[in-house]
Amino acid sequence: MEKLIGTLGNGFYQLDRFRENYLSLWLQTSEKRFIIFIVLSLVPIALITAVFADFSFLLAGTSFKIFLFFIYLILAFSLLVITAGFYRGKSIKKLKSNGFHFKKLNLTKIDYTGLQINEDEISDFQRLILGRKVSKKINFKLNALSKKSASYRDLFTMFHIISIKGINSFDKEKKDLFFQMLQESLVMNENPVNPATLESSFSTWRNEIESDKSKKSILRLKELIGTE
Numbered sequence: 001m002e003k004l005i006g007t008l009g010n011g012f013y014q015l016d017r018f019r020e021n022y023l024s025l026w027l028q029t030s031e032k033r034f035i036i037f038i039v040l041s042l043v044p045i046a047l048i049t050a051v052f053a054d055f056s057f058l059l060a061g062t063s064f065k066i067f068l069f070f071i072y073l074i075l076a077f078s079l080l081v082i083t084a085g086f087y088r089g090k091s092i093k094k095l096k097s098n099g100f101h102f103k104k105l106n107l108t109k110i111d112y113t114g115l116q117i118n119e120d121e122i123s124d125f126q127r128l129i130l131g132r133k134v135s136k137k138i139n140f141k142l143n144a145l146s147k148k149s150a151s152y153r154d155l156f157t158m159f160h161i162i163s164i165k166g167i168n169s170f171d172k173e174k175k176d177l178f179f180q181m182l183q184e185s186l187v188m189n190e191n192p193v194n195p196a197t198l199e200s201s202f203s204t205w206r207n208e209i210e211s212d213k214s215k216k217s218i219l220r221l222k223e224l225i226g227t228e
Contacts, residue, residue, distance in 0.1 A: 109226030116141040150189035152201035
């Protein structure tokens with residue numbers, strides 16, 4: 001039973017990954033209770049149906065009613081297993097998610113060379129922008145035109161572009177989760193992401209988002225990401 005649900009769950013998860021262009025956990029307590037409730041509800045319904053329903057036009061006799069009862073239970077059990085597998089798939093997806101949902105991008109239009117993403121980092125970069133956890137931290141090397149070190153501003157601009165509502169309106173809680181995701185997913189030119197630098201750079205970036213310099217940076221990164 002557990003193995004079957006796990007297989008179905010992984011299948012649903014892989015199907016969802018395919019749908020997102022990339023072509024085990026038990027259920028949560030509330031979901032288990034829901035399934036138990038369904039089971040307890042289906043059994044008496046099956047008994048009542050088998051005992052009182054008139055199927056004489058098909059076949060008379062107690063044996064047919066017993067047969068019908070077991071068919072009903074098999075179908076109900078199959079439905080429950082499929083439902084459990086579906087929720088297992090959602091649990092797996094949630095576990096592998098980085099907590100953010102981004103715009104759907106055409107992965108083939110992204111200029112990975114322009115973004116200075118190494119070939120062996122492309123798959124993790126794709127995971128990142130699809131909202132999933134990376135298997136290995138990405139070395140973000142993209143720099144502003146006037147600097148040699150990796151640019152936090154370019155990093156923020158990139159995520160601002162691919163975020164559904166942008167990142168400039170993040171409240172403190174959402175911003176903290178965003179910073180945590182960056183620290184878990186990236187290094188800056190082989191150096192760990194600095195929490196203090198994140199805070200100060202984000203504040204400066206947000207205050208200058210409407211400046212001509214920021215607008216030029218947005219256009220440049222849109223071309224690299226393939227949204228222009």
